[in-house]
Amino acid sequence: MKKLTTISLIAVLFLLSCQKTELVSSNFATNDDAVSSILSPRDMSSLMLPRSDDYPSIPQDPKNPITAEKVQLGQLLFHESRLGQTPKQQQGLHTYSCATCHHAEAGFQSGMSQAISEGGNGFGVTGELRIPSPLYSTANLDVQPIRTPTVLNTAYSEVILWNGSLGGTGVNLGTEANWKVSDGTNNNFLGMQGLEGGGVAALKKHRLTPDTVWLASVPEYKNLFDLAFPDVPEAQRVSSLNVSLAMAAYQRTLLPNEAPFQKYLQGDPRAMTADQVAGMNLFFGKAKCAKCHNGPSLGTVQFFALGMADMQQGVFGAVNIAPGNTESKGRGGFTGKAADLYKFKVPQLYNLKDAGFYGHGGNFTSIEQVIRYINTAVPQNANVPATQLAKQFVPLNLNDDEIAKLVAFVKDALYDPNLSRYAPASLPSGDCIPNNDAQSKIDRGCQ
Numbered sequence: 001m002k003k004l005t006t007i008s009l010i011a012v013l014f015l016l017s018c019q020k021t022e023l024v025s026s027n028f029a030t031n032d033d034a035v036s037s038i039l040s041p042r043d044m045s046s047l048m049l050p051r052s053d054d055y056p057s058i059p060q061d062p063k064n065p066i067t068a069e070k071v072q073l074g075q076l077l078f079h080e081s082r083l084g085q086t087p088k089q090q091q092g093l094h095t096y097s098c099a100t101c102h103h104a105e106a107g108f109q110s111g112m113s114q115a116i117s118e119g120g121n122g123f124g125v126t127g128e129l130r131i132p133s134p135l136y137s138t139a140n141l142d143v144q145p146i147r148t149p150t151v152l153n154t155a156y157s158e159v160i161l162w163n164g165s166l167g168g169t170g171v172n173l174g175t176e177a178n179w180k181v182s183d184g185t186n187n188n189f190l191g192m193q194g195l196e197g198g199g200v201a202a203l204k205k206h207r208l209t210p211d212t213v214w215l216a217s218v219p220e221y222k223n224l225f226d227l228a229f230p231d232v233p234e235a236q237r238v239s240s241l242n243v244s245l246a247m248a249a250y251q252r253t254l255l256p257n258e259a260p261f262q263k264y265l266q267g268d269p270r271a272m273t274a275d276q277v278a279g280m281n282l283f284f285g286k287a288k289c290a291k292c293h294n295g296p297s298l299g300t301v302q303f304f305a306l307g308m309a310d311m312q313q314g315v316f317g318a319v320n321i322a323p324g325n326t327e328s329k330g331r332g333g334f335t336g337k338a339a340d341l342y343k344f345k346v347p348q349l350y351n352l353k354d355a356g357f358y359g360h361g362g363n364f365t366s367i368e369q370v371i372r373y374i375n376t377a378v379p380q381n382a383n384v385p386a387t388q389l390a391k392q393f394v395p396l397n398l399n400d401d402e403i404a405k406l407v408a409f410v411k412d413a414l415y416d417p418n419l420s421r422y423a424p425a426s427l428p429s430g431d432c433i434p435n436n437d438a439q440s441k442i443d444r445g446c447q
Contacts, residue, residue, distance in 0.1 A: 039284060048265045049153075049257040049296045052422075058252050059155045061193040066249045069227035074250030075424050076221070077243055078102075081436040082429045083208040084118065088140040091133065092118040098208065098247065099434030101148045103127060104419040107351030108152040108254060113316035113362030117142035117206050122439035126354050129443065130435075131317075138319050142206060145311050145320070146327040147362035150355070151195075152419075153297035153348040155252035159194040162327070162344045162360050164303065165334040166198030171301055175335055183326075185334070195251055199244030212238045220428040256350040256416035261409070272413050279409025287396055287406055292346045298414070299348030303331040303340065304390035307379025311361040318362075328383075330360070342384045350414045367411045371403055 050057035055066040077083065079099040087093050101115040102108045111127030119141040121133040132141055146162055154160060159167030168188035179185040184201025215221045216238045225237040228246055263271035283289045293299055310328040313321040326333040332341030344360045358364040375396045379389060427433060432446035441447050
């Protein structure tokens with residue numbers, strides 16, 4: 001994707017000026033002065049996402065260069081339920097995949113407040129109808145006490161998870177004393193970024209143990225491993241590490257570059273409505289959202305305490321929530337530093353509409369609720385001391401009309417309607433995507 005030059009931006013603004021009357025009558029934005037004052041040519045260029053096949057323009061781990069063959073392999077493995085090889089209960093064998101909790105229909109989140117990996121039953125439309133299997137004990141359900149983060153736009157984050165614990169580079173340099181086997185952070189010693197090294201940890205945590213013998217016996221997989229890792233000795237190509245590296249390469253290409261805002265940045269003046277542009281101006285102006293949400297993903301590797309509620313036992317069906325769990329302590333639960341307690345990584349903002357639940361605790365059920373919460377800046381969580389709250393967490397004094405326009409921008413202008421292009425049509429195993437349990441097969445039409 002070519003970046004906008006100053007000349008091309010001037011041409012776009014000139015076009016807007018010439019067509020002002022026509023565009024206003026069509027409910028499209030034309031306030032060139034507001035646009036140019038809020039977003040300079042340099043700003044617009046810095047916010048643009050590359051094409052998913054423009055590998056040189058996509059941030060990547062130097063130890064895992066992106067190739068087309070690696071992406072193709074990773075796409076299949078990410079959705080492959082045959083990796084569910086060592087379940088807690090035999091009924092879960094070959095029924096779940098990475099995509100069970102990170103699928104296109106929910107913006108590569110789960111569509112639930114608390115995602116269920118192994119032990120879940122069903123899917124629904126966006127993952128919203130996945131429930132605990134009646135065959136599973138509650139103790140054996142693979143659930144986490146925090147909302148599953150999206151893998152969309154993770155190319156722009158060297159470390160992953162709400163506490164940023166996975167990844168051996170960037171902000172995690174200096175935290176080596178806290179890398180341990182029990183939570184998988186020992187994989188940070190591989191010296192790779194979160195998606196690469198963290199992938200190894202995630203495979204182990206969720207018992208997605210690659211059956212290397214089976215993978216090597218499937219011609220399509222064997223051929224892709226050979227093409228994706230030609231510099232690795234043939235006998236070592238099909239391995240857990242290379243499974244993780246292939247999936248990481250694939251995840252780096254999950255870019256919502258067909259969202260209206262992206263088309264607008266590319267020079268299409270009709271891509272966003274007047275309300276969405278007004279919301280954009282608020283986002284980068286009065287509402288000060290861009291102070292934390294910036295860059296191509298509109299998310300940063302920074303950690304802030306906003307006093308949002310943690311996931312609660314029984315709320316929205318959540319189970320296995322231990323009091324005082326490490327996850328609810330945010331960055332501080334990983335670093336052990338009091339100054340980091342209750343601070344969570346700034347999330348990216350694309351394709352939130354299908355997620356259904358918001359905040360690290362999954363306690364908000366609409367984008368508007370989140371924006372109103374930030375607008376009033378009244379903390380929910382009594383466990384978070386006022387001294388820990390971010391200095392940016394202050395009332396914004398937005399009125400209802402401004403809130404509605406800000407919602408229009410975040411909800412619709414940042415929404416790519418075609419994320420299904422990133423999911424495979426089928427798998428070499430023939431299993432159902434993204435889950436292979438009996439009810440999911442019915443829900444997904446795999447019968």
